[in-house]
Amino acid sequence: MKAIVMTGVxxxxxxxxxxxxxxxxxPGELVIRAEAVPVLFPExxxxxxxxxxPVGTPVVFGFQAAGVVVEIGDGVDRALLGRRVAxxxxxxxxxxxxxxxxxxSVTAIPDGLTSEDAAAVLMDGSVALALLATxxxxxxxxxxxxxxxxxxxxxxxxxxxxxxxxxIIATAGGPEKSTRALTLGADEVIDHNAPEWPTRLRETLDxxxxxxxxxxxxxxxxxxxxxxxxxxxxxxxxxxxxxxAPAQISTTDLLPYGLTLTACAGPAWLxxxxxxxxxxxxxxxxxxxxxxxxSVLPLDAAxxxxxxxxxxxxxxKIVLRP
Numbered sequence: 001m002k003a004i005v006m007t008g009v010x011x012x013x014x015x016x017x018x019x020x021x022x023x024x025x026x027p028g029e030l031v032i033r034a035e036a037v038p039v040l041f042p043e044x045x046x047x048x049x050x051x052x053x054p055v056g057t058p059v060v061f062g063f064q065a066a067g068v069v070v071e072i073g074d075g076v077d078r079a080l081l082g083r084r085v086a087x088x089x090x091x092x093x094x095x096x097x098x099x100x101x102x103x104x105s106v107t108a109i110p111d112g113l114t115s116e117d118a119a120a121v122l123m124d125g126s127v128a129l130a131l132l133a134t135x136x137x138x139x140x141x142x143x144x145x146x147x148x149x150x151x152x153x154x155x156x157x158x159x160x161x162x163x164x165x166x167x168i169i170a171t172a173g174g175p176e177k178s179t180r181a182l183t184l185g186a187d188e189v190i191d192h193n194a195p196e197w198p199t200r201l202r203e204t205l206d207x208x209x210x211x212x213x214x215x216x217x218x219x220x221x222x223x224x225x226x227x228x229x230x231x232x233x234x235x236x237x238x239x240x241x242x243x244x245a246p247a248q249i250s251t252t253d254l255l256p257y258g259l260t261l262t263a264c265a266g267p268a269w270l271x272x273x274x275x276x277x278x279x280x281x282x283x284x285x286x287x288x289x290x291x292x293x294x295s296v297l298p299l300d301a302a303x304x305x306x307x308x309x310x311x312x313x314x315x316x317k318i319v320l321r322p
C-alpha cells in the first residue's frame with residue numbers, strides 16, 4: 001500500500017511516500033481503508049522533533065483517519081465490519097491507505113457526514129467541547145478565544161455562546177482570518193500578529209474584564225493578559241502553545257489577581273476529549289458545528305501540507321485523501 005513514512009526528524013521533506021506492507025490487526029485492533037486523513041498541528045511538532053515521537057523512525061506517520069472497517073482482530077465487535085468510522089492511532093500509522101488502530105479509539109461516523117468532514121472536525125470539535133465543559137460558563141462571561149479562525153479555536157468560536165458566553169473577543173492572524181472569526185461568531189477580533197495585541201485587547205475591553213481565556217498561544221504574552229482579567233473569578237484554560245512555548249505564567253503571577261490556570265493536558269484530559277468525539281460528529285451532522293476545511297490534497301502531498309501549516313496559511317483543516 002501507499003503510505004507516508006517519516007524517515008527521520010526534520011523539515012517537511014522527511015515525510016516521504018513509500019510502498020509498505022498492509023497492516024493487520026492484533027487482538028483488540030481493527031484496520032480501516034482510509035478515505036480521509038486530517039493533518040494536525042501537533043503532528044508538525046512531532047515531525048520537527050519539538051515533541052518526542054512514541055517510536056523510532058522510519059515509521060508510517062500520523063494520528064487520525066476516517067474510513068471503512070475492513071478487518072478486525074480478536075475481541076472486536078464484528079458489527080464494526082463495513083462501518084464508516086474515525087480512528088486514532090497509537091501516535092503513528094494514519095498517513096496510509098490502510099490504518100490499524102485500537103478498537104476503543106473508534107468513533108462511528110453518522111450517516112449524512114462525509115469522511116472528509118468527520119476527519120476535519122473530530123479533533124477540533126472534541127477538544128472544544130471538553131474545554132467548554134471545563135470552563136463551566138454561566139451565561140454572563142466575556143471570553144477570549146485565541147486563534148479563533150482555525151483549528152480548535154474555530155470550533156470554540158462556533159459553540160461558545162451556546163455554552164454560555166455572553167461576549168466573544170477573538171484573536172486571529174491577519175485580515176482574512178479575522179473576517180473568518182467574525183463569521184464564526186466572534187463579536188470582536190484582534191490581530192494577534194501585532195506585537196502590541198494585548199494593549200489592543202485592553203482598549204477593546206474598555207474598562208470591562210475577561211472572565212475566561214481559552215489560551216492556545218501561550219508564551220510570554222499570556223502573562224500580559226492577567227491584568228485584563230476579572231479578579232477572583234478569572235480563569236485561563238491553557239491547551240496549546242502556537243508561540244512555541246506554553247504559557248509563561250507562575251503561581252506568583254496569578255496570586256495578586258486571584259486567578260486560576262487549568263492545564264488542559266495529560267492522560268485524564270485526553271480521555272475527556274476522546275469521550276467528546278461522538279458529540280462532535282453529531283453536531284457536525286446536525287449543523288451546529290461546521291467543519292472548517294481549507295483543502296483536500298492527495299496523500300503524497302503530506303510534506304506540502306506540513307509546509308503550509310507551518311507557514312500558518314490554511315484557513316481550516318488540510319485533509320489528505322489516500
